[in-house]
Amino acid sequence: MKVLIADSIDEKGVENLKEVADVIVDTKITPEELIKTIDQYDAIVVRSRTKLTKEIIEKADNLKIIARAGVGVDNVDVDAATKKGIMVVNTAESTTVTVAEHTMGLILTSARKIAIADKSVKSNKWEKAKFMGTELKNKTLGVLGMGRIGSQVVSRCKAFEMDAIVYDPYLPPEVAKNMGVELVNEVHDLLKEADFITIHVPLTPETKDLIDEEEFEIMKDNAFIVNCARGGIINEDALYNALKENKIGGAALDVYENEPPKDSKLFELDNIVLTPHIAASTNEAQRDAAIIAADEIVEVFKGKTPKNVLNLPAVDAATFQIVKPYLNICEKVGKFISQSITGKIKELEIIYCGELAEIDNQEILTRSILQGILAPVLNRAVNTINAPTIAKSRGIAVIEGKQCDVTTYDSVIKVKATTDEDSLYVEGTEILEPKIIKINDYNVDVKPDGNMFIAKYRDIPGTIGAIGTQLGKYEINIGTMQVGRDKIGGEAIMVLTIDHEIPEKITEAIKTLDNVHEAFALKL
Template sequence: MSASEQAVGTSGAALAGDGAGKQRPRVLVAEKIAQSGIELLAQHCEVVVATDWDADTLRRRIGEFDGIVIRSGTRLDADLIARAERLRVIGRAGIGVDNVDVEAATRRGIIVCNAPQSNVVAAAEHTLALMLAVARRVPQAHASLVSGRWERSRFSGTELYEKTLGILGFGRIGRLVAARARAFGMQVVAYDPYVSSERFRELGVERAERPEDVYARADFLSLHLPRTPETERIVDAAALARMREGAYLVNCARGELVDLDALKEALDSGRLAGAALDVFPQEPLTEHPLFGYDNVVVTPHLGASTTEAQDRAGVQTAEQVVAALTGGVVTTAVNIPSVGAEDLELLGPFVPLCRHLGRIAVELAGGAAIERVEVELRGRIAERDTRLLTVAVLEGILRGRTEEEVNLVNAPALAEERGIAVSELKETRARDFTDLVRVTVRSNGDAVRVVGTVLGTRSRPHLLEAWGQRFNVQLERHLALFRYRDQPGMLGHVGQVLGRHGINIVSAAVGRHPEDGEGSGHDVAVMVVTTDQPVPPAVIAEVVEADGFYEGRAVDL
């Protein structure tokens, strides 16, 4: 044991207090967290704080601990997790768990938990701080004055009062930013198709139907989106061209959301008045042409860097680690919660099916604001505790569409926050199949229903109904759905278009008849094709351009 570790370890042992004769779980605090978090851990565990261990030391000694607390600087990959023979819980003092191989941990039965609400206030306040700083040119005025110049006329700014704040992404942080902006007298318009219209009304925020509507209205645009393939570089040259002349851009969310080259061009042309950035596509970043601009304010990813946020992260993580090691309820686990062995044997294969059905349903809804999700569970599965299946549906609906990371634990809370009502119906009889799952998504008076089941000795997920038509196709990672006039040649057209783009069809199925009188009639058909790679939106558009096609969707599961 090193001298530094021994000193810290002695301190940790002293904090442990009573119960020295009992065998306590051992927890390694591998990175700096708030002292209050360490004290909370020490009330229940033997704590070793070793923030100076190198990678080799951690690899050699991780097998000594029942729990570990990390931040972003420690990477727990599959190999390291395999060496952690005693490990029962990994606590991440922060939001993201990108540095943890969650799948490997789950296979080993290790709970992975985080502190998802620890920095939301800090991030919202930093967003407003940057907005004010770029509008009033505070950093530039400060630099000028401390260098010996008094240049009042040079630093005339812009007020927030009666300006319009546009927000992309209306999760926890986006809503906190909106509330603070309204206190400044700003009008707020936001886009988030996964937040109900009622929740927008409750917060006094105008709901935009499309991102383009936000671009056109905003004097200040603030980003609060997750990083997904759909949102990467969402603010590109085309988006910036739609923004109002003289607008400002603020990004405290993810660096990958903004095309920095396009932003530079928009600033050079004078279309944008300024920009404030706390995050960047590659970090750390210390050199960039924008850093020398007089109308750009930058900070080194400080959104969560407050004493209070770090204290909350340490305490919240410590609470979860203690719960995991003492038989309590872990409320921020990011991997699958425990299910009884008897139920898991039957329900396990339906978890991915339900996740897939939620994903497909929300894609077919076409970005409309979701107001209600109805889950029907029929057959043998209805005799079990099926709450996990309903949560899996919500996870499929929300994953990649909220600023927060969605998992089987927090999906119900995120749905509730967004004003999405959820209902579950169970019926022990199922028509035509032993078990059926029906998922209906309701929005703006419209309803989209998909139906699926698992089949075969390997319990493969199958899609049985979409857009009111029946078929049977085994779900693969990539699929595309088309709704069209029922006439010869339509399947061939889809195959030709996909073939021209090098996309191979794995399987295809067609449904021609509406169920129980639902749908548009016998002249409408629905085609589902599974493919060996994603089908880009441009390819979907090319298919649908043909006469007789009504709409198409691509879904990646």
């Protein structure tokens, strides 16, 4: 395996990668050089300097993972990576404490006018009366976004005996209660009550200009607002007017709409503290970012899924323990369908039953089914990252549902595939190992693994023997056999595991036998 480190990271991360891979460190590589050489690498580590554009990613034929040693991935075309089947990870947890501490620093600096007092003293002035401050004790902290960083800020502010109200539409009320914070339903409710407001949400179309002129009118006239999240969440023109007209007490920014904020009007004001996007800049955070990035790459090289993948659905630890045993059977069912059905698949109907029906999100399971369906028929890499995108581009409609009336097994995955010419229904489960338990209307007990052979035939005496004789004629040894039928003398199906791959000519010969309707070989 070969890894390119395209931006400077802590040496500890480099050392960890060298234990498992051939590591090339080129922190001055140009876009022109990168587009020519990116196909040589299995993994790449970047920070902010290197831009992984669509054009570069499309040339990355062997790349398995892009590791951003930091939080944002603005410099990575995630959509292009997803279509290419490349994992994109970041190291968000590495900066949690660091950003929370910087937020506290800005809150304290604003409340006690530390920055302008420092400037005054260094100008040989002694203006004590000018720098009357505000205590944090008994004040209300308003937190927009209670993720990793927001919750850490709350923890630290409680040490200053502050109360906390939070707005986060994804935070369950019982979790908020356990954290000792009051959960409000609207942003404006928070803005009306808070003495200090801190922002910890991503920049999205919904959060762009989240704090604008109307919001500043709502705030208390002595309120302070801090942003260490992303520039653009606060409208800077509206902020300038609010500060200049003393509609709020003060502000502190570490992030800006345009970086660096050249010749910003905010520079004129004394009631704002400005830092150059350094909330995540500590030795400890940079060290941890490098280690985490390296660890994620090592996981991929081990054939495992890293925990910080941005282009895979997020699955909490408890849910993952439930779905993990079924990922294999989902992929196997997909492969089985892909190689057993005639025609181009137009629609997939997937029903999750039993324990799997009770979890909130089955997306990772559906992705595994799609991976199994698409991989055997495409001459390109297909994985759980790009499978949904490829399925959509091929016109495959996916319908998902839940059904809880399962008594025999803990969970069952039911998949019906439909083409213009055919349809196929398969049920699978996990009982110590993957099992296919139903094919169309036939109950079976099949381990979907290795070389397999399926024949559909009329249930007439001698048909099974004829098929076996034909296989024996060509020295194809049968490992296991499962047969199912709808009724005596009716339609039947035979599923074999065999020791060797069956040549096409043998399959065609079996199709010519009396009472055999269909025959095909599979490799799972």
